[in-house]
Amino acid sequence: MALKSGKRIFKEWVARSGSWVLLLGGLLLAPSARAEGGPSEATLQVDESFLARPMPLVFQEDTVLFKFSWLKPQQLRLQYAGLIGFASVGLGYEFTPRYSAALYYGVLSDTFGGSSVRVHTVSIKSSWRLFREDLLGPVEPRAGFSLNWGNTNNTFRRLPAHYPEKYYFQNKLHLAPFWGAEWALPLREGKWIKGIGLYAEMSTLDAYVLEMVRTRYVGLHDIWNLALGITLYLD
Amino acid sequence: MGILLAGLLLFSAGCDNIFEYSPYKAGVRVPYSDLNLKALKVLEEQSREAFAPFSVGVFGDTHTYYDDFEEQVARFNKQDSLAFIAHMGDLTLSGIYREFIWYRKISSKLKHPLLTLIGNHDYLSNGEFMYEEMFGPSNFTLVYNNCLFVFMDDIIWEKNVQDPDFAWLESVLEGSEHYKYRFVLAHIPPWSAPFSKGNEYYYNMLMEKYGVDLSLHGHTHSYTYGQPYENGPPYFTSSSSKRREIFYLDVKEDGFEIRKEDI
Ligand SMILES: [Fe+2]
Numbered sequence: 329m330a331l332k333s334g335k336r337i338f339k340e341w342v343a344r345s346g347s348w349v350l351l352l353g354g355l356l357l358a359p360s361a362r363a364e365g366g367p368s369e370a371t372l373q374v375d376e377s378f379l380a381r382p383m384p385l386v387f388q389e390d391t392v393l394f395k396f397s398w399l400k401p402q403q404l405r406l407q408y409a410g411l412i413g414f415a416s417v418g419l420g421y422e423f424t425p426r427y428s429a430a431l432y433y434g435v436l437s438d439t440f441g442g443s444s445v446r447v448h449t450v451s452i453k454s455s456w457r458l459f460r461e462d463l464l465g466p467v468e469p470r471a472g473f474s475l476n477w478g479n480t481n482n483t484f485r486r487l488p489a490h491y492p493e494k495y496y497f498q499n500k501l502h503l504a505p506f507w508g509a510e511w512a513l514p515l516r517e518g519k520w521i522k523g524i525g526l527y528a529e530m531s532t533l534d535a536y537v538l539e540m541v542r543t544r545y546v547g548l549h550d551i552w553n554l555a556l557g558i559t560l561y562l563d
Numbered sequence: 564m565g566i567l568l569a570g571l572l573l574f575s576a577g578c579d580n581i582f583e584y585s586p587y588k589a590g591v592r593v594p595y596s597d598l599n600l601k602a603l604k605v606l607e608e609q610s611r612e613a614f615a616p617f618s619v620g621v622f623g624d625t626h627t628y629y630d631d632f633e634e635q636v637a638r639f640n641k642q643d644s645l646a647f648i649a650h651m652g653d654l655t656l657s658g659i660y661r662e663f664i665w666y667r668k669i670s671s672k673l674k675h676p677l678l679t680l681i682g683n684h685d686y687l688s689n690g691e692f693m694y695e696e697m698f699g700p701s702n703f704t705l706v707y708n709n710c711l712f713v714f715m716d717d718i719i720w721e722k723n724v725q726d727p728d729f730a731w732l733e734s735v736l737e738g739s740e741h742y743k744y745r746f747v748l749a750h751i752p753p754w755s756a757p758f759s760k761g762n763e764y765y766y767n768m769l770m771e772k773y774g775v776d777l778s779l780h781g782h783t784h785s786y787t788y789g790q791p792y793e794n795g796p797p798y799f800t801s802s803s804s805k806r807r808e809i810f811y812l813d814v815k816e817d818g819f820e821i822r823k824e825d826i
Binding site: 413436438441442444445449478480488491499535536543554 | 580581582583584585586587588589590627628629630632633656657658659661665669686687688689690691692696720721723724756
């Protein structure tokens with residue numbers, strides 16, 4: 329029996345294409361945010377190779393110059409646990425001094441995590457620095473959310489045709505809020521790595537938060553899990 | 564950072580699984596395995612050779628109605644003389660790992676043996692595998708005080724439109740005439756949409772053919788009892804936890820009875 333409840337209302341909001349357009353749009357528009365600030369000095373000094381050649385792109389009515397070199401990540405991340413697999417690798421992008429985003433791919437299988445099933449997860453993580461840079465020395469508290477797209481058995485975005493409409497809610501995409509901190513170490517001698525960071529994050533899932541709100545049984549202590557990771561800051 | 568990490572760890576000390584690889588995880592590796600098989604073993608030892616009256620607690624579709632579910636458990640625990648409790652399936656909402664663990668945590672407080680059927684929601688994501696590891700095979704039978712209980716997995720759509728295993732059902736009902744009563748328990752009642760007309764007819768035909776005394780179901784989220792078909796046994800459906808009811812099947816010398824109790 330399909331349930332009609334607050335969960336549906338909440339999850340429908342999460343899954344409504346409009347909210348995704350907003351979130352993904354934020355990511356897509358991030359390069360334009362950079363463009364507004366003007367290309368950094370480093371970009372200007374690079375020779376005019378294909379990657380560095382400005383390419384006009386039109387976002388609504390604004391034309392911005394897009395360069396493929398901007399796709400080059402500023403961070404490489406390696407994460408243990410955190411709802412997106414036993415282990416995951418990520419490419420990180422620093423869009424503003426406060427906002428960064430990362431694209432992760434994580435795996436859970438018999439070999440990686442001792443699960444009898446195989447789960448592939450693609451995740452886009454948005455995180456915001458909570459305090460001004462250097463306020464807490466090398467420690468950077470941050471918070472944000474991930475959009476996790478999980479691929480395994482019996483998960484779907486659109487219900488298979490044999491179900492009546494709205495029999496189930498989609499169970500492939502989940503919103504996962506998190507908070508945590510990174511401890512950053514600059515490396516002077518590094519050839520292509522200018523720093524290394526160790527991070528720890530507590531995260532939860534939309535479904536768990538909803539049960540916490542909806543029931544007395546699920547409490548604030550029941551919904552969190554810990555992820556540990558390493559960030560390599562690329563030169 | 565050290566203080567922060569220590570804080571993080573302290574905060575999460577309450578969680579028994581601080582690292583969570585995926586909500587779709589299966590492969591339990593916790594002390595929760597083969598729960599149905601273990602309960603069946605206990606019941607086989609308790610059971611008598613000859614018929615003797617007994618009562619069974621029945622509920623289902625607990626989903627994530629955890630507060631109501633807890634109260635149902637407490638109410639069942641006020642009864643001293645229940646042979647066992649049958650959960651009619653849909654113990655989760657999305658078949659994800661934590662929902663199975665929450666179900667286990669609440670139901671482990673039951674003082675009576677518990678047998679858990681699989682429901683359609685429990686097949687979502689990797690729930691099917693989680694169920695098998697936690698409880699055992701999804702089709703099983705029990706003979707208690709010379710009465711036959713058949714627990715059948717009749718999930719169809721979530722198995723990519725697969726007909727219920729009628730061959731298995733027939734194999735366990737065949738030659739069951741010598742039992743005092745025959746009860747069949749399955750999550751979805753045959754008149755519900757996942758059953759095709761043919762499957763609906765066939766299910767009731769088997770009930771009639773083998774003299775099944777009562778067919779018990781969940782799925783509809785509301786309590787019904789009646790004889791929907793011209794031939795065949797009476798059918799019972801249990802309500803969801805949200806309705807705040809529990810049921811008893813009283814099996815007596817001169818018949819059986821379904822009793823509803825409000826909480
Ligand atoms: Fe249900």
